[in-house]
Amino acid sequence: MNVIGPAVAPVGQPTRTAASGHAWVGPTLVGIALVSLVIWIVVFLRTPLATMPLYFGADYFVLDATSMLFLLVINAVFLGISVYMSSRFSTSAHLAEKIKFRAALSLAFMVAMNLGVLSNNLLVLWAFIELTTLCLAPLVAQGEGKDARRVAWHYLLYSSMSLALPFLGFMCLTRSAALQGQDLSFALDQLAATLLAHDGSGDSWQRLGFALMLFGLGSKLGLAPLYGWMPETYEAAPTSTSALLAAVQFNISVVAVFRIFQVFRVHEISFVSHELLIMGCLSLTVAAVQVMAARNYKRLIAYACVSSSGVIAIGLSVGKAAAYGVVLYIVSNAFVKALLFLTAGRLRGVYGTNQVAALSGVIRVLPFSGLLFAVGTFALLGFPPFGSFMAEMLILSGIIQAGNLIAFALMCTMLTIIFVATGRSIFPMLWGPSERQGPAIVETWVTALPKLGFVTALVLLGVYTPPPISALLVAVAQSIGGQ
């Protein structure tokens, strides 16, 4: 059965309703995303790692291994999301009405993301994280249901509160520098030099500042205890916005954490390892309990994202041996989350609900999307041959090498619970008896291509990583203290 039709075929049930006057917006969005990705690929291919870091824009921006890797990831993911948005614009009357608004905010969000990832100044990076939130909040408010605007407001509120904590951390660093008679610059390269000029171990203000920064950014990553905004927002937002939140915006918070690690690794950072370890273990435990209770597949993916953040936090707390695994895990997760949310949007578009109980036999109704959802679920759960499998193995190996057997046991137990609970909800949804009659719904190549691209990237990360990408991953891992 041919389940993927020509590019012009209708996508399932919705009728073609795009306002003809705005028909150019979707393709333009895709075009800009494509051009942006191509530019960064060219920059990557033409800029040897040995020549990095390159400073520009009065040293407010830097192109180094970290920014290069995340620029490639976020722009690749955004290209897929923009294709999805473009296809939805052309098949939904409601979306067609808001097409300019959504496209403009998405582009503004990506500009802020790109500049934020390139930032060489902690204050500017902080401001860009806040700006990405301010771009996404109105998009979250476009979700269905009367709660969408309330959820968007909560998201904005949570973000403002959690980002106040890193700012308090900056203040602590300033106080530390003042007490030591130093002038503190927030340029990342100079900040590291200033901290090095101290006695080498950092004073209490520095430690407090570091801890506050990580705690605040932990909230943006969805780490317990400040994870409450994440499931609510991912569920209420339109699917494309959920994908932007989970697979793109998440990465700017990761970059901020990496930047802080790069600055502070000159010191002994073991005092925050415990903070990260506790937040990571707590997140895994919370996610395991909530995944068992979840009856909504978008919420289930959201809790799986909380568990992913937990794995990242545990990996970062171990450092050294697990660093490469953490970087690989983060990159893999961007593709996994994009794949899952975009496919979930397809299911939502056809079935009109997010409830797991209302869906059965998806693989027969939507063979291609059902298959991709299954693939995404397996990748999310860390199955071979995907990159997430390799990454989890490396992180677990790092934990063993660090001798933290309690964390190892807890992580294995919680991941097993999450696997069983996810399978119990998702597998009947995919392979159960179908109540819908009629032939399978045809899906277009246009919408299929980005998702296939995500799957290809995931498999490549797990099986064969091209040498330039591998070198980039290693460079980033080394920058955060990896071996």
Added chain:
Amino acid sequence: MRLPLILFLLAAVIPVFFGKIRSAPFWLSLQALALAWNGAAHQEGWTVHGVVALVEVIAVRAVIAPLLLRRAIRLRGEPNADLMPSNLFAWAIGVALIVLVFDFGGAAMADAPALALGVVGGMVAIALLLLSTNHSPPAQLVAVLFMENGIAVFESLLPEPWAWPVHGTLTAVYLVTVGVGGWLIGTPTGQATIEAGTTRGEAS
């Protein structure tokens, strides 16, 4: 220069204990004026950067943001309640926080940056107290703006004023926060739902 900082703190503390939600834009303006005074007091000579930064604080934080907040509060149409609900528990915590802030500043009276640090810490604490005691969205937005004003005091801790890009980006954050926040809370929950005729799954 401690006077503007003390005025700034008073403009945050008084409305929390005695102010109504509709008076919040006025207090926000007052905070911004104190902020501008503090910024001017830190300048060793009038430079273009200093003048523009001053104008920006007055225009954005003392005029535009309070007007946007006032508009959002009016559109929301909620009763003009206390900014922080008047109950003994909230008052006790509030007073304790203020005492702690002054204690923090008082411990280093000779050290102006320590006072500034205390003011910023106090503002964040007051904002968190407001958020934990009042669930009304306009009051929550006021808390966020109080906190962002507190963050702006941070500049006075630094030996050099922020460079243009930092100033511009942080001002943009403040302005967009009040703009987006005002837009989100400007319509009571339930009225801003999907337009008629939208089928389930369409917005995805």
